[in-house]
Amino acid sequence: MLPRHDTSGWIRRTGEYVSLCLAGAGLCLSLSRWWCAALGPSWQTPVLFVCGVATADFLSGLLHWFADTWGSAAMPLLGRRVLHPFRVHHANPADILDRGFVDLNGDVALVTAPVLATTLWIPFDADWGAAAWQYLMSICTAGLFTNQIHQWAHSPTPPRLVRFLQTCRLILRPQMHCSHHNAPYDSHYCITTGWCNPVLEKLGFFVRLEHLITTLTGQQPRHDDRSFSTARSV
Numbered sequence: 001m002l003p004r005h006d007t008s009g010w011i012r013r014t015g016e017y018v019s020l021c022l023a024g025a026g027l028c029l030s031l032s033r034w035w036c037a038a039l040g041p042s043w044q045t046p047v048l049f050v051c052g053v054a055t056a057d058f059l060s061g062l063l064h065w066f067a068d069t070w071g072s073a074a075m076p077l078l079g080r081r082v083l084h085p086f087r088v089h090h091a092n093p094a095d096i097l098d099r100g101f102v103d104l105n106g107d108v109a110l111v112t113a114p115v116l117a118t119t120l121w122i123p124f125d126a127d128w129g130a131a132a133w134q135y136l137m138s139i140c141t142a143g144l145f146t147n148q149i150h151q152w153a154h155s156p157t158p159p160r161l162v163r164f165l166q167t168c169r170l171i172l173r174p175q176m177h178c179s180h181h182n183a184p185y186d187s188h189y190c191i192t193t194g195w196c197n198p199v200l201e202k203l204g205f206f207v208r209l210e211h212l213i214t215t216l217t218g219q220q221p222r223h224d225d226r227s228f229s230t231a232r233s234v
């Protein structure tokens with residue numbers, strides 16, 4: 001029988017709702033602050049937006065790589081809560097389609113909310129203020145949708161607008177994400193837009209990082225992921 005994601009208890013579900021509410025409020029408050037300051041867009045806006053979205057994509061890859069590659073699902077605290085879903089997702093990719101909106105996006109909202117709170121305190125009268133705000137808001141806005149975009153990449157019937165955005169390569173394409181879902185799951189980690197994947201693969205970014213970590217710590221990459229898959233297939 002294929003493994004499945006853990007269902008949320010009421011405490012965890014409440015935390016997911018609160019995280020989503022905080023992130024949504026942070027987004028609205030920060031946008032209204034920008035609006036009230038009457039700053040508007042500048043020639044830098046599209047550049048900062050693209051850089052912010054690319055950064056969100058890179059961060060999604062870094063977190064995904066870390067969770068896939070290191071640690072154990074049996075670890076206290078982080079293991080069951082953070083790493084186990086990644087092990088399940090490799091063994092049973094379609095399981096993500098059974099996750100509801102709150103369950104799917106609550107954790108990302110929890111990580112994004114503090115960054116959105118920071119954008120509320122950026123001084124617009126400083127030389128760097130407007131640029132920093134636009135860059136951080138682009139990261140947060142794209143980052144908030146990462147897990148949702150990941151789920152859409154697995155969906156056989158995503159909404160028409162989503163299909164359009166996938167075709168335009170503005171969000172992760174299913175074809176690109178397929179490249180990750182080949183054992184040993186060691187490439188194409190970026191799951192927001194997928195823009196960084198070709199560059200990082202060309203540079204051998206994660207392979208080099210793994211060599212460095214193995215040299216420094218003696219830990220073997222994907223040891224736990226392999227054990228999880230082997231245990232399931234026996």
Ligand SMILES: [Zn+2]
Nearest residue numbers: 064068086185
């Ligand atoms: Zn993975």
Ligand SMILES: [Zn+2]
Nearest residue numbers: 089093150177
């Ligand atoms: Zn996936």
